[in-house]
Amino acid sequence: xPFTFLDxxxxxxxxxxxxxxTEVGKDAGFQVQIExxxxxxxxxxxxxxxxxxxxxxxxxxxxxxxxDRFLRCxxxxxxxxxxxxxxxxxxxxxx
Numbered sequence: 551x552p553f554t555f556l557d558x559x560x561x562x563x564x565x566x567x568x569x570x571x572t573e574v575g576k577d578a579g580f581q582v583q584i585e586x587x588x589x590x591x592x593x594x595x596x597x598x599x600x601x602x603x604x605x606x607x608x609x610x611x612x613x614x615x616x617x618d619r620f621l622r623c624x625x626x627x628x629x630x631x632x633x634x635x636x637x638x639x640x641x642x643x644x645x
Contacts, residue, residue, distance in 0.1 A: 553607040556586070571605035 554565035575582040595601045
């Protein structure tokens with residue numbers, strides 16, 4: 551499943567990052583409202599208090615738009631694959 555994508559059948563944003571922040575919200579006791587926006591608008595929207603949190607795949611690059619100081623990593627993915635515990639198939643990486 552992609553990090554985020556527009557489900558054209560429901561016209562809603564879906565994906566792993568949506569599922570992750572939704573579960574975090576449930577656990578922490580806050581309601582999640584997904585706001586579609588351009589990637590370039592994420593940090594400015596956060597710093598101007600238009601949004602409260604970013605749940606998106608981002609990379610630190612040493613200060614793009616000054617956003618480096620705001621990034622806290624909730625999920626580390628380094629060419630990894632998540633599979634159910636019950637999936638016992640051998641998986642060979644393609645390099």
